[in-house]
Amino acid sequence: xxxxxxxxxxxxxxxxxxxxxxxxxxxxxxxxxxxxxxxxxxxxxxxxxxxxxxxxxxxxxxxxxxxxxxxxxxxxxxxxxxxxxxxxxxxxxxxxxxxxxxxxxxxxxxxxxxxxxxxxxxxxxxxxxxxxxxxxxxxxxxxxxxxxxxxxxxxxxxxxxxxxxxxxxxxxxxxxxxxxxxxxxxxxxxxxxxxxxxxxxxxxxxxxxxxxxxxxxxxxxxxxxxxxxxxxxxxxxxxxxxxxxxxxxxxxxxxxxxxxxxxxxxxxxxxxxxxxxxxxxxxxxxxxxxxxxxxxxxxxxxxxxxxxxxxxxxxxxxxxxxxxxxxxxxxxxxxxxxxxxxxxxxxxxxxxxxxxxxxxxxx
Amino acid sequence: xxxxxxxxxxxxxxxxxxxxxxxxxxxxxxxxxxxxxxxxxxxxxxxxxxxxxxxxxxxxxxxxxxxxxxxxxxxxxxxxxxxxxxxxxxxxxxxxxxxxxxxxxxxxxxxxxxxxxxxxxxxxxxxxxxxxxxxxxxxxxxxxxxxxxxxxxxxxxxxxxxxxxxxxxxxxxxxxxxxxxxxxxxxxxxxxxxxxxxxxxxxxxxxxxxxxxxxxxxxxxxxxxxxxxxxxxxxxxxxxxxxxxxxxxxxxxxxxxxxxxxxxxxxxxxxxxxxxxxxxxxxxxxxxxxxxxxxxxxxxxxxxxxxxxxxxxxxxxxxxxxxx
Numbered sequence: 302x303x304x305x306x307x308x309x310x311x312x313x314x315x316x317x318x319x320x321x322x323x324x325x326x327x328x329x330x331x332x333x334x335x336x337x338x339x340x341x342x343x344x345x346x347x348x349x350x351x352x353x354x355x356x357x358x359x360x361x362x363x364x365x366x367x368x369x370x371x372x373x374x375x376x377x378x379x380x381x382x383x384x385x386x387x388x389x390x391x392x393x394x395x396x397x398x399x400x401x402x403x404x405x406x407x408x409x410x411x412x413x414x415x416x417x418x419x420x421x422x423x424x425x426x427x428x429x430x431x432x433x434x435x436x437x438x439x440x441x442x443x444x445x446x447x448x449x450x451x452x453x454x455x456x457x458x459x460x461x462x463x464x465x466x467x468x469x470x471x472x473x474x475x476x477x478x479x480x481x482x483x484x485x486x487x488x489x490x491x492x493x494x495x496x497x498x499x500x501x502x503x504x505x506x507x508x509x510x511x512x513x514x515x516x517x518x519x520x521x522x523x524x525x526x527x528x529x530x531x532x533x534x535x536x537x538x539x540x541x542x543x544x545x546x547x548x549x550x551x552x553x554x555x556x557x558x559x560x561x562x563x564x565x566x567x568x569x570x571x572x573x574x575x576x577x578x579x580x581x582x583x584x585x586x587x588x589x590x591x592x593x594x595x596x597x598x599x600x601x602x603x604x605x606x607x608x609x610x611x612x613x614x615x616x617x618x619x620x621x622x623x624x625x626x627x628x629x630x631x632x633x634x635x636x637x638x639x640x641x642x643x644x645x646x647x648x649x650x651x652x653x654x655x656x657x658x659x660x661x662x663x664x
Numbered sequence: 665x666x667x668x669x670x671x672x673x674x675x676x677x678x679x680x681x682x683x684x685x686x687x688x689x690x691x692x693x694x695x696x697x698x699x700x701x702x703x704x705x706x707x708x709x710x711x712x713x714x715x716x717x718x719x720x721x722x723x724x725x726x727x728x729x730x731x732x733x734x735x736x737x738x739x740x741x742x743x744x745x746x747x748x749x750x751x752x753x754x755x756x757x758x759x760x761x762x763x764x765x766x767x768x769x770x771x772x773x774x775x776x777x778x779x780x781x782x783x784x785x786x787x788x789x790x791x792x793x794x795x796x797x798x799x800x801x802x803x804x805x806x807x808x809x810x811x812x813x814x815x816x817x818x819x820x821x822x823x824x825x826x827x828x829x830x831x832x833x834x835x836x837x838x839x840x841x842x843x844x845x846x847x848x849x850x851x852x853x854x855x856x857x858x859x860x861x862x863x864x865x866x867x868x869x870x871x872x873x874x875x876x877x878x879x880x881x882x883x884x885x886x887x888x889x890x891x892x893x894x895x896x897x898x899x900x901x902x903x904x905x906x907x908x909x910x911x912x913x914x915x916x917x918x919x920x921x922x923x924x925x926x927x928x929x930x931x932x933x934x935x936x937x938x939x940x941x942x943x944x945x946x947x948x949x950x951x952x953x954x955x956x957x958x959x960x961x962x963x964x965x966x967x968x969x970x971x972x973x974x975x976x977x978x979x980x981x982x983x984x985x986x987x988x
Binding site: 304306307309310311313314317318319386390391392394395396397398399400401402406663664 | 727730731732733751752753754755756758759760762763764765766767768769770771775776778779780781782783784786789821824828
């Protein structure tokens with residue numbers, strides 16, 4: 302097994318790769334920060350036009366849409382680097398001559414690399430969490446209507462009755478039962494509201510429904526919308542942030558370990574990084590959704606699909622949206638147990654391949 | 665084809681009189697036999713030169729000894745430890761430079777040594793400063809390796825060797841890239857390491873340096889060791905050459921024919937070179953002088969030529985003929 306000194310010096314070696322570290326920081330931390338800073342500035346300049354910088358929606362989209370994929374790519378790049386540079390830079394020979402087990406030399410890279418990539422992901426994720434909580438909107442915009450957040454079902458119904466016009470003219474509603482009222486755009490609130498037709502333009506026989514009837518209808522609409530409303534929040538909950546953070550770290554750790562094994566196996570970084578990019582950016586999104594009956598079990602072996610199935614439920618589906626025939630999020634279905642087993646298998650197999658290649662390679 | 669590497673070594677681990685011991689060591693690359701049944705014995709506490717022309721298999725043998733690549737057949741031990749069975753224990757007291765020393769360019773010399781020291785025993789970390797000091801790199805230890813010259817990387821490679829307080833150092837072309845002063849310092853350092861009781865195996869093309877530095881040598885060609893032993897003993901087996909500057913160079917050949925002496929005579933620039941077999945005595949040289957004078961030839965100079973390792977090496981390797 303590697304000694305603590307081997308791990309710390311390996312950590313030092315990777316940390317001092319300035320170009321790689323800057324690239325990782327720029328992608329994993331810089332991209333979300335730039336996005337959030339632009340939103341913060343825009344909101345500060347004109348809060349009526351530009352929504353708040355943070356909030357629940359920003360958090361979920363930023364983590365699932367940006368940090369997930371870029372975290373994996375940068376982790377894989379670090380792994381490929383750690384797995385190949387001793388060989389390409391001529392240090393492998395010096396290390397072998399020390400008499401230290403080659404497998405121990407390989408394993409020293411794992412905690413060193415993980416410490417770097419998980420720290421960087423943690424920094425980026427923490428910034429996203431802080432901005433999304435601190436700069437969260439103060440009111441919830443539901444179907445274009447500003448509504449209080451976190452209402453119970455009865456409170457939501459009461460709100461609907463009190464704001465019948467906004468609810469009827471803005472909320473989605475699917476039913477054969479309808480109410481015939483004219484809606485118009487309110488310039489002050491930017492919401493739809495019930496208009497008052499003049500006598501010339503009013504349809505023949507039109508009469509405005511009573512207030513009670515409008516309130517009853519608004520409550521009916523509210524009841525249909527509550528399940529959707531209840532999933533919308535001003536800011537992410539602590540539980541969601543913890544689950545999302547762990548999920549992102551898991552994805553980064555997988556990327557690093559697979560990259561490390563592949564880099565060690567190939568003995569060079571560039572080809573290994575290209576393979577990892579093609580796998581994650583092109584192959585996985587395609588194969589995670591394409592239902593190929595003869596290959597379905599092989600497709601279930603994709604580590605990207607497995608991590609997608611471990612995604613916190615509140616986040617949007619990774620690898621883009623759209624619905625497929627297999628499940629609600631379009632991904633090929635897979636149980637959580639299978640997903641966990643696939644991830645473990647990928648880590649074990651790639652680590653074993655990398656370590657074995659290092660142990661048997663001519664130095 | 666089945667090849668095995670016998671890991672049994674007769675001497676107890678770590679107590680052999682030999683620093684390096686190989687028997688029938690063989691390494692193939694396809695049809696090419698890079699190391700061909702090598703029998704090598706390097707005594708402890710000496711500087712040992714390992715000589716051979718390009719492609720003779722010098723570096724391959726070193727790589728096999730150090731476990732950088734596997735052997736196809738034969739046995740080997742370092743410091744009495746069978747390799748590869750006890751490779752970790754053997755290499756713990758071995759330092760080596762193989763080919764051009766290369767390091768992580770983005771790190772300083774000191775940081776590179778820290779990585780290597782961490783892979784050795786804990787005490788190695790405490791030897792970083794002294795190792796850098798010994799190779800004269802202390803003042804440049806905190807400069808990135810990318811800014812090092814070839815000679816500085818060589819020195820850093822030697823410093824890396826010293827981290828393990830080695831009993832055996834295997835240096836592959838350590839003079840490469842060094843200026844004359846650097847070569848002189850390297851030679852002194854090797855001699856001082858030997859004076860401390862360490863064994864230094866030196867692979868080099870620089871025969872003059874090897875002759876000045878080493879006590880014993882082995883000559884390798886096409887994977888085979890063709891000679892090995894103490895330099896003085898090997899050179900004593902070389903031909904005796906006498907240069908004669910005289911008034912009638914062309915008549916020397918006829919005179920020697922009349923003496924029934926087994927000699928080869930060459931004349932260049934009016935100087936006669938007489939090459940006689942190993943074991944020719946000083947009396948025989950005096951007899952040649954006497955006959956020349958008695959024959960009316962004026963002898964201006966008669967000088968035995970000291971055989972150098974280089975001339976002996978060329979003589980030995982020239983007998984091998986063209987590659988098959």
